[in-house]
Amino acid sequence: xxxxxxxxxxxxxxxxxxxxxxxxxxxxxxxxxxxxxxxxxxxxxxxxxxxxxxxxxxxxxxxxxxxxxxxxxxxxxxxxxxxxxxxxxxxxxxxxxxxxxxxxxxxxxxxxxxxxxxxxxxxxxxxxxxxxxxxxxxxxxxxxxxxxxxxxxxxxxxxxxxxxxxxxxxxxxxxxxxxxxxxxxxxxxxxxxxxxxxxxxxxxxxxxxxxxxxxxxxxxxxxxxxxxxxxxxxxxxxxxxxxxxxxxxxxxxxxxxxxxxxxxxxxxxxxxxxxxxxxxxxxxxxxxxxxxxxxxxxxxxxxxxxxxxxxxxxxxxxxxxxxxxxxxxxxxxxxxxxxxxxxxxxxxxxxxxxxxxxxxxxxxxxxxxxxxxxxxxxxx
Numbered sequence: 001x002x003x004x005x006x007x008x009x010x011x012x013x014x015x016x017x018x019x020x021x022x023x024x025x026x027x028x029x030x031x032x033x034x035x036x037x038x039x040x041x042x043x044x045x046x047x048x049x050x051x052x053x054x055x056x057x058x059x060x061x062x063x064x065x066x067x068x069x070x071x072x073x074x075x076x077x078x079x080x081x082x083x084x085x086x087x088x089x090x091x092x093x094x095x096x097x098x099x100x101x102x103x104x105x106x107x108x109x110x111x112x113x114x115x116x117x118x119x120x121x122x123x124x125x126x127x128x129x130x131x132x133x134x135x136x137x138x139x140x141x142x143x144x145x146x147x148x149x150x151x152x153x154x155x156x157x158x159x160x161x162x163x164x165x166x167x168x169x170x171x172x173x174x175x176x177x178x179x180x181x182x183x184x185x186x187x188x189x190x191x192x193x194x195x196x197x198x199x200x201x202x203x204x205x206x207x208x209x210x211x212x213x214x215x216x217x218x219x220x221x222x223x224x225x226x227x228x229x230x231x232x233x234x235x236x237x238x239x240x241x242x243x244x245x246x247x248x249x250x251x252x253x254x255x256x257x258x259x260x261x262x263x264x265x266x267x268x269x270x271x272x273x274x275x276x277x278x279x280x281x282x283x284x285x286x287x288x289x290x291x292x293x294x295x296x297x298x299x300x301x302x303x304x305x306x307x308x309x310x311x312x313x314x315x316x317x318x319x320x321x322x323x324x325x326x327x328x329x330x331x332x333x334x335x336x337x338x339x340x341x342x343x344x345x346x347x348x349x350x351x352x353x354x355x356x357x358x359x360x361x362x363x364x365x366x367x368x369x370x371x372x373x374x375x376x377x378x379x380x
Contacts, residue, residue, distance in 0.1 A: 010046075013038060015374055017046045021056055021075050022099070022371065028062055028070035047073060053376045055079045078104060080370055082142045083131055083181070084363030085123075086188060086356070088149060089113055089165060092123065094130045095359035099367055101198050105134060106356055113165045115174075124178020131181060142370055143182035145362030146175055147191035149214070154231045156185050163250055164214065184365070189216030189234065190225050191361030192316055192351075197223060198364050199352040205311040208351065209236065209302070211319035214249070215261040219309070237261070241301055259297040262319050265290060277322040295327070299334040302348070307341055316351030323350050 004012070016036050021027050033043045050056040057076050061069040077098040086093040090113070095106045109126050113119060131141055150162030150170075159170040176183050186194070193208040197220060204223055210216040217236035219226040226233045237257035238250055245254030258264075262273065270276045270287070280287040302313055315323060328348050336342040354360055 011375070013042060014046045014049065014376060017043060018050060018055065018075070018374055018376070019371075021050075021073055026059065026072050026074055028072065030070060032073075050376060055376060075099060077102065078136070078140070080140050080142050080367070081134065081136060082145065082363035082366035082370075083127070084145045084147060084191070084356070084359035084361065085127060086147045086191075086358035086362065087113060087123075087165070092126060093356055093359050094127065095356040095363065096130070096134055097360055097363050097367065099371070101195075101360065101364060101367065103354070103356065103360060105130075106359070113167065115165075115167055115170050120174050121178050123175060124180075128178075128180050138180070141181055142366040143184065144179060145191065145359075145365060146183055146185050147188040147358040147362035148185055149188045152185055152187055152231055154227070159185075160231075186362050186365070187218075187231075188358050188362075189218045190227075191359075192216075192357045193218035193220060193225055193361065194364050195354065195357050195361035196220075196314060196316060196351050197225075198361075198368070199354070200314075203312075203314075205309075206314050207234075207236070207305055207309055207311060208314045208316060210317035211260075211262050211298075211315055212317035213261065213263045215257045216317070217305075236301070236305060239301070239304070241297070256301045260294070260301055262317065265294060273318055273322060295331050295334060299331055299338065302331070303335045303338055303342060306335070306343060306347060307339070310343075311347075313348045314351045315348060316357060320351045321353045321355070325350075 017032055020032060020035060029040065029043050029047060032038070033040050047056060055076055056073055059072045059074040062072055063069070077100055079099065081096050081098055081104065083094065083096045090110060092109045092111045094108070095103050098104050107130055111122055111126065127144055134141070148159065148167065149164050150159045150167045152158065153160050157172045159167045162168045162170070172183065172185050175185070189208070189210045192210050196208055197203055203220055206220045208218040208220060215237040217234040219234045238248065238252070238255045240254050241256045241259055242254040246258035247253055248255035248258040265273065265276050270279065276287055280291055306313060328350060332346060332348055
């Protein structure tokens, strides 16, 4: 094993000090030295360099334990940020997150998708303006994650199928051409699952079910999204629930999406999910009947999925924000009543309820990669 140079040892210690400060949230110079087995002069020198790079800052004093009060050191949360964009048929939703995944700014624009140069020019202008509005130097913006309701090639460079958007054939370069920042594409439900993994690090194996206007799924194995052989894992919405049943937007009949997508709760008299759940919780009989039927259909689909995977199921998306523990209990009771093979233990939980979960999730890989490969680099 080659001997490390003094420069390599210095960078290694700097990395360890930054990581521990990030993980603890608040820490003292003495605690850093004790937990990392480093000398106080080494820690002091590293902290000075990290402060000068504006990556760590002093943030008050700890309570005294009898001696001199220790300085509190914390990471500068917005030393680096990442931006996520959710593309839907008619809108863009943007969110900028800091190094802890906290949303520091969000925006929404009506912007109907069309696979044409004019759309990508508008997209680039809106995203660039949003990034500029953060008032950060460009080097602090790690990149732009683009969550799109489409299937992607294994290298994430090309849209292979985009039935809802009509985006088949679109490429990463179409989006990148008008952006001033690095960017990448991600399937929208995978983006939401990325956020779920980030905000719930205890997840090991789970099926993330996005109860959005259109249903979607993402399979999590060993804490990571399982992409599948052709990057099509998690397409639960197009499993057949009822042969020759309702027409699905994919062209087939009887798909799970036709019965379990959130849009089935809405009609001309109930224009939004907020309105539906306000009426439901208020005791309106019609909404109660629709909701029980919806849970019945969803329970049939989830039972089949659980019997195949035998893992937790996380319910997220637009409906996730409105679900209650009682809803989950009712859903689990319904599933157990349908089969002797249904799980005895609780296996359904409500996902993270961040409004812009897709945008946040699209940005998170940039944060994760920055922290994994942390290097203070030159002091700006």
